[in-house]
């Protein structure tokens with residue numbers, strides 16, 4: 200059982216490159232925290248500092264009630280699972296699993312029982328006498344998971360554990376890990392997790408909360424639903440969601456309650472007016488998710504207009520790529536709502552759903568219109 204606290208933690212590498220700029224993150228006991236962000240944003244560096252595989256250049260890391268800044272990895276009460284499994288190649292699965300407990304000189308009988316339990320949990324019993332090279336990718340990753348689990352750590356650390364697996368295996372391992380986390384938690388066992396990924400689906404489906412990072416800074420920490428509906432800045436707005444949120448330079452006419460984009464405009468009502476901050480920057484960006492635009496009904500007033508450039512049929516949904524004066528806007532419509540008649544070059548009229556409109560201050564990137572979440 201352990202809470203993990205990261206306070207003002209910095210990392211300056213030996214070549215004087217500052218990779219982490221004073222981050223603060225509080226992971227509750229039993230929480231599944233996901234770190235996401237583009238390549239190079241310091242996800243692994245952060246995880247390795249928690250693990251003790253990398254020194255910290257400033258700040259403080261606390262696991263449970265112990266400051267661990269100067270503790271070696273083995274004394275921090277953590278287990279780490281890596282992308283490349285890092286199994287001992289010359290040891291059978293059984294011994295790979297048991298290795299951590301052997302190091303701790305646990306009694307033979309206890310080790311045998313723990314190995315059997317973990318093997319059952321992860322359904323790797325039949326593999327116990329194989330060598331790592333005799334395993335599939337998914338099996339090897341389950342053994343790596345088992346090796347972390349058997350140590351009953353206070354905090355589990357995962358660094359892109361599924362990125363070597365194909366899409367189908369990744370999906371099933373994702374569910375398996377999430378289920379395992381729930382079960383450990385329900386049984387009152389230690390289950391605090393920090394999970395690094397750059398896969399949005401993993402982040403959104405597994406995390407109790409998600410920490411979005413960029414260039415060694417934390418951009419937002421929130422539950423998946425909140426991140427999606429209330430992105431605090433342009434970066435998070437563009438990073439979370441697929442297809443990406445449409446972001447278009449805009450002008451705001453507060454008096455006339457209209458938003459102008461690319462030579463067109465549309466009106467807005469109380470919903471947006473009520474949540475607009477008083478101090479609106481001069482230069483703003485309109486943000487609207489492709490799912491929050493819909494095709495206008497015949498004769499509907501106050502719609503935006505563009506030329507259909509491209510259609511992607513995805514089955515359950517259809518992505519329409521529309522050009523408005525050289526700017527590309529994506530509209531996602533339900534698969535059964537589009538008759539397939541509109542073709543490239545046709546004029547498309549569409550309407551934004553006001554409760555889902557965001558406005559950002561271009562300079563600071565700040566969302567100046569955060570919606571209320573009910």
Ligand SMILES: Nc1ncnc2c1ncn2[C@@H]1O[C@H](COP(=O)(O)OP(=O)(O)OP(=O)(O)O)[C@@H](O)[C@H]1O
Pocket residue numbers: 212213214216218236237238239240241242243244245397
């Ligand atoms: N040993 C090192 N010395 C100097 N710079 C390093 C070192 N290790 C990493 N970096 C730099 O620190 C930054 C963060 O790297 P890190 O590996 O933590 O990123 P990441 O978010 O895990 O990326 P990825 O998604 O590609 O794994 C990068 O700019 C990287 O080049």
Ligand SMILES: [Mg+2]
Pocket residue numbers: 242243244
């Ligand atoms: Mg990494």
